[in-house]
Amino acid sequence: FQALAELHERVPPFPREDAMKIIEGEFERPVSQVFSYISDEPVASASFGQVYQGRTFDGALVAIKVQRPNLLPSVLRDIYILRLGLSFVRKVAKRRSNISLYADELGKGFVDELDYNIEADNATKFLDTHSKYSFVMVPKVLKQLTRKRVLTMEWVAGENPRELLSLAKGISGSIAQLSEKQKLDAKARLLDLVNKGVEASLVQLLETGLLHADPHPGNLRYTPDGRVGFLDFGLLCEMEKKHSRAMLSSIVHIVNGDWASLVYDLIEMDVVPPRTNLRRVTMDLEDTLGEVTYEGGIPDIKFSRV
Structure with a gap:
């Protein structure tokens, strides 16, 4: 987990001049007319974009997220390769279900992530939904400073x-x-x-x-x-309410080793498709996971195996 976290947070940044060109292209005017200040180096860099600290002309400290150049063709190519790979696995494993659909669903999510207007709407929705919880902080979106490849939000100070x-x-x-x-x-x-x-x-x-x-x-x-x-x-x-209840119930059933009840939780979560042999699924869970063992009174559950 630590290695993956470091990999995720240490993606090499792309040149600042490229980022400034993207900002100018999205707003159709010089960067100096959009922000009063932008940091020389990005404060964070990830696979889809990088973040600069900046200031608006009214003095507000903001996070400016700029998308990587030419990202859409790369994402579409990778999804196409993944789809081919899954098709090959399906033939080798002789699977009836079309697992290539997972690549389609993943691709849709990735393409949506390339439109920062969608992310801005997501952030606003998340803020509106959780603003009543005093221990949760969600930054505000500056819509007037947001475009398809540039997202501007309130700066969040703190430690990760x-x-x-x-x-x-x-x-x-x-x-x-x-x-x-x-x-x-x-x-x-x-x-x-x-x-x-x-x-x-x-x-x-x-x-x-x-x-x-x-x-x-x-x-x-x-x-x-x-x-x-x-x-x-x-x-x-x-998540629908029935999915939330089923997920909570599934945790209880996993801890108790109640695999038959877990199968019905998975049905409620729409994980198990129709016409599935439920008895076979239950037997497979029992054979694979067996009895739940306890260490110091705590159930020793390998959720990845579940």
């Missing part, structure tokens, strides 16, 4: 989970040696972030039904006022 974890271990890039108090304070902030992160996840799953679908460490912040801040709204997931 990996920074807090390093500080708790006494590792800091700016301080030679952290005191015990500094390490304890970092541990307390990290624990508070974890608790509020879990609570925010349960709120999304069980109350609002609107889930942030990409909550990796780079997309989370622990703000100075002790809230959990969410970033990057390219992917949201809306």
